[in-house]
Amino acid sequence: MNSDRKLRADAQLNREQIIAAAHALIAEHGADVPMEEVARRAGVSTGTLYRRFPNRHALIRGVALDGFHRVIAIARTAEDEEPDAWAALSRFVRQAGGELRLAAGLAMRFAGTWATLRDDPENRRMREILLKILDRLVRRAQADGKVRSDVGAADLSMMMALLLRPMPDLRADLTQAGVDRYLTLMLDGLRARPDAASLPSPEITLADLA
Amino acid sequence: MNSDRKLRADAQLNREQIIAAAHALIAEHGADVPMEEVARRAGVSTGTLYRRFPNRHALIRGVALDGFHRVIAIARTAEDEEPDAWAALSRFVRQAGGELRLAAGLAMRFAGTWATLRDDPENRRMREILLKILDRLVRRAQADGKVRSDVGAADLSMMMALLLRPMPDLRADLTQAGVDRYLTLMLDGLRARPDAASLPSPEITLADLA
Amino acid sequence: MNSDRKLRADAQLNREQIIAAAHALIAEHGADVPMEEVARRAGVSTGTLYRRFPNRHALIRGVALDGFHRVIAIARTAEDEEPDAWAALSRFVRQAGGELRLAAGLAMRFAGTWATLRDDPENRRMREILLKILDRLVRRAQADGKVRSDVGAADLSMMMALLLRPMPDLRADLTQAGVDRYLTLMLDGLRARPDAASLPSPEITLADLA
Amino acid sequence: MNSDRKLRADAQLNREQIIAAAHALIAEHGADVPMEEVARRAGVSTGTLYRRFPNRHALIRGVALDGFHRVIAIARTAEDEEPDAWAALSRFVRQAGGELRLAAGLAMRFAGTWATLRDDPENRRMREILLKILDRLVRRAQADGKVRSDVGAADLSMMMALLLRPMPDLRADLTQAGVDRYLTLMLDGLRARPDAASLPSPEITLADLA
């Protein structure tokens, strides 16, 4: 994890700059940014970009996995530091939402549902890690009577994925404000209540996202 | 006004087929489907497609306005037929969601927030009509104590826009099921409750969407 | 020449309007105006345009021959009404230049040098008629000692063709002024003078234009 | 300033070949040659063509400026090497005409009067340089009593522009011969003579071409 050679340092830096650039551009302009623009923004040549990521798909994958790392870190911390499951969930949604808003495009791969990524082993692995944490939190919160019993971790991740996708062309401040509000509203909707409306459709399970 | 039917019939049919095809394809693959594919799916040549819609933007606009028409119709009927405002809202969200799921691309024009469409007069007009209806319903439902007082029609439309955007590459059945569930959850979140979490960010008003 | 039926009148009118429209548009925007634009300017549908001229080439030919008619008329009148050959030539150049400037695109086909028209029998016929008149005038003027002996009718028509081609994008008033000046200068250059510079290149003969 | 040769060499070569190809093709077929044909003739792919010239206009501009360079070089040499102004003018017209005949498309930019190029700063700059040289020569020749006093450098360049525009579809040898002859005739027309016809239209000045 930190056993890389001298030259690797440059390469690693390049890699990070490329991912950051791709991240930002995808957030701003959608997933079809020209590779050349990514390269330019990252301050490298296309040649270098392609050395690091042999094609567009690899780049998207890189951005996705990078985002996953961060989201998982948020989930872990939330679980570790919050004794109360509902508080942990709530913190996770808020922090990840904030993180994702910054990092943006991540959401789209959040639940790993993109066809292109669905069968990627690394992606599956991270998805499982994340969903396992969320599943634990949701179950505990349900046991505490804090979360309605007809929803699950899959719902949580899918809602976040739906809400957090970048909305290009919309005034950025509006999206930001909106996402904040609707994540809160969504959390509120997840809470256990005697008068909750019953949910339609067969439940969405973790298996559905596998 | 009465002397343009017969021949127009073909053209009109073509127009409708093109919009339907574009609608479906945008839902499936996002807004940058090849024009040629739209034409093929509509069963016409690209020439015809371009005769009807002189460029991609005009096509998107056509799809958007067509969807708007339908959504407004749903909103009107809901308002007319449901005496209870909350019931009307609820019915609107469910029906429009259903309509939209099929028709998909709607979300993008729902709140009319796309830069390319924002200043289109026809689009503004329809947006205003729709938001006026929703605003009435929301206020009435708030007066009835059914909807929390810190949300408005702008929130409703924006949430729908966020949730209903097409999710290319995701298993269609999953999106469908998910959207159903989350619209319900969202409605639930909108309800007035003593223990509701307070919403962050300044309120989003109708003016924000203008 | 005027023995046409009632219906023919419409058709003839259409034909003339089409030619006028094509003439104007070619003058303004060059020879590749869209057929549809010609139709629109002529106030007919493309269907009608194509009924009258089965393809673009036929249309150009129509415009060209129409121009030829007019130029020949000018030449005839000049020859008939001016006893002095040099005066006739001079009048012809001035009038045809004026006519052409108005009618513009004509020049390009003036000497019939367009590949596409070169072998058209009607075009050949008119070219011969025109060149025969000019040849007569030039020879007479040369006999009068008014025109240098190393130029001929072919030179005259070619110079006019070169000078009178429409110059799209140039300020219209400049072209007009320029053409006026340079036709005059050109005429001046044609005059017989003891100190005239000798002309390079083998002489260009009527046969060259055949 | 010295660290961009080797690799640049290929690119530079390509650039030159592209300009040469465009030059030739524009001369032969007018300014709307298919870009692909230019690329083919230059021996490169369309991608390369577009990398060098991002659109058709840039290509035309490139051809124009390249021609300007050459014509200015001819003008400078003529002025430098010919003590007599009239001889210099005459040499310039002949050489530039020869150059242009080969290089053809020049005329279009000669007086810089093309709308698309009119406001291009580089083009203006070169136009000014050229016209300044010609203006000097014309004035000197007028002072020598060799050139009629009612013409100027603007006339000279405009006549050349008119005469030298490519004449697509005309037998190449004819154009060549014709242009030679008519440039000579034109020069002859410019000469000061007691019996010269008076020129119509207000004089065309350098300012008109600015």
Added chain:
DNA sequence: GATGAATGAGCCTTCATTCAT
């Protein structure tokens, strides 16, 4: 390794021409 040039397939759009009404 990094750079930036070259390639070529793909998509958008235009327009000449044909044809149904």
Added chain:
DNA sequence: CATGAATGAAGGCTCATTCAT
């Protein structure tokens, strides 16, 4: 006959990707 809709072949331009330097 006139109309205007439909067709489909070009041609412009944009990248993703490969490669020479």
